[in-house]
Amino acid sequence: MNRFAKIVCTLGPSTSSKTLIKRLISAGMNVARLNFSHGTHDSHLELIRLIRECAVETGKPIAILQDLQGPKLRVGNLPPDGLLLKAGDKVSLFTVGVAQPIFHGGEIALPLDVPNLTRSVKPGNRLLLDDGKLELQVVAVDAEVVRARVVLGGTLQSHKGVNLPGTDLGIARFTAKDQADLQFGLENGVDLVAISFVESAEDVQIVRRIIDQATGNKKRLPIIAKLERPAAIKNLHEIVHAAEGVMVARGDLGVETSPALVPNVQKEIIRMANNHAKLVITATQMLESMISNPRPTRAEASDVANAVYDGTDAVMLSAETASGRYPVESVKMMDSIIREAEKHMAKWSHAEGFPKAALKDDALAISNAAKTLAHDQDVANIAVFTQSGKTALLMSKTRPRVPIIAFTPEPSTLSQMSLYWGVNPILVPFANSLEEMVQSVDNYLIKRKKLRVGEQVVLVSGFPVGAMRLPNLALLHSIGEKV
Structure with missing residues (x-):
């Protein structure tokens, strides 16, 4: 499968x-x-x-x-075993690269690689450390230091991420x-x-x-x-x-x-x-x-x-x-x-293809029609010819129940289409005519997919062939039949 x-x-x-x-x-x-x-x-x-x-x-x-x-914001260098912060602790935050300020007794110094820190935060702001595992609340802001209180404690390690929800650092x-x-x-x-x-x-x-x-x-x-x-x-x-x-x-x-x-x-x-x-x-x-x-x-x-x-x-x-x-x-x-x-997609899936309003677009309408044709005729595959990958993507987004084989002469497009849902990318020579496209489909499906002469596929492409057009052609093709 x-x-x-x-x-x-x-x-x-x-x-x-x-x-x-x-x-x-x-x-x-x-x-x-x-x-x-x-x-x-x-x-x-x-x-x-x-x-x-x-x-x-x-x-x-x-x-x-x-x-x-x-702009990843991170904690600076801490002791090898990390820094233990307990709820209620007073923490003084300063920016990495700035000379460490003089702190009052009882404060925990915490270096942060966060530009514009003292210019951006204000009392009441939250600082979340290590994907939110630890939380600080800003109490006061001085010229070089942000004073904060630990709300949610834990052991903090060097270079963990810093998030400041709702704060614009201007970077x-x-x-x-x-x-x-x-x-x-x-x-x-x-x-x-x-x-x-x-x-x-x-x-x-x-x-x-x-x-x-x-x-x-x-x-x-x-x-x-x-x-x-x-x-x-x-x-x-x-x-x-x-x-x-x-x-x-x-x-x-x-x-x-x-x-x-x-x-x-x-x-x-x-x-x-x-x-x-x-x-x-x-x-x-x-x-x-x-x-x-x-x-x-x-x-x-x-x-x-x-x-x-x-x-x-x-x-x-x-x-x-x-x-x-x-x-x-x-x-x-x-x-x-x-x-x-x-x-179990038919029962549980929320993805149903394009909304009806979108089908006023010709390329989307052709792609959707190709899916309907493939389902009605119970074909083995949908075969797409594309240079940029766009036709394959549009076909993918209709969410057909049958696999999409995307033929392309472009190596970069071949690789990019590896991300497309339901698409199996295949590199072929450039097709100069509809006849050459059909021949590529037949050769691949018979040799690689073991399909038999007479089995049907839906062929989707822009036409004229090679014109770099979005899909405007959907053809029901019987393998081995000349066009």
Whole structure:
């Protein structure tokens, strides 16, 4: 049985060898995520090389997703055993890189790598540390020090994340590090780029302009906007329009808002992305317990299945595959959960294709008609021809019950389509005519899919062939029949 939803795996210390990457691919990885919050350009370059080699050797296209760090706010250096903070403790916060102020007795000094700290916070503001595990409340603000009280205590380690809900630090969300990392990614052929802490369409447009300037508009590198802040949810509609895709980044989102809000926000993001034919990845803590355990919790299994029912294109593993003890087992488990969920999509799925109002668009109407034709005739496959990948994406977003085979002459499009729900990307020579397209379909389906002459498929393409048009042709084709 084909799996429709795709799996994104974060690579890291646990999965940095060629052997492990091949095992991840065999287990079901479709997209390799490189987290630029960690590692060096040299280490990422080696991973890119290994991923490309493994994709060729396994015969399975793998997309490379570059995930830019953004303005990550972190705790500074602390003692090796961490710093114990107890409820009621008085804490004095100062900015890393600034000369440490003189503190009063009884205060705990805590360095934070947070620009504009003293200029941005005010009494009553909350500071959340280590994904919200610890909470401080601002009591007073001096010229160089923020005085705070511990509300929720615990042991804090160096370099853990800092969140300041509702506070605008006035810092750029696309940093100098991001720009250098993006240039590296463009030079080394990443397939998609994710940008962090997006709050508006302008955040996406800034990165789009940089990419277009660097590539001379020759390559449309898809941008995935990570939705992690309340402002992103407020501006969801404009962000979805500006980006090629979105990521439901539930970690920071749950800290910046409330865990109780995340399930509804997740559903809203996925619904809007699908309605506008944009990619959507659901991420963070999906199989978190498998970082150190060979089996997930039952709640985690339900979480993955419900993301599939919500209509996500892909689900993502983070530390489970980057630094966990059971990276391959995590992918196998996610693959198994998705396949089981997809057996029951007709009963439980909330994803039903495009809303009726959208079908006034010709390309969407043709894609939807192709799905209906495929279902009515009970065909084996839907075959799509595409150069940019757009036709395959539109077909994917109709959510057909049959697999989509997407033929393309473009290697970069081949890799990018690895993220598309229900799409099996295939590299073929450029087709100059409808006859050549049909011949490619027949050759592949007979040789690779073992279909027989006379079995039917639905062929979807722009016409005239090779004109880089959105889909305007849906053809019911019997294998072996000339056109």
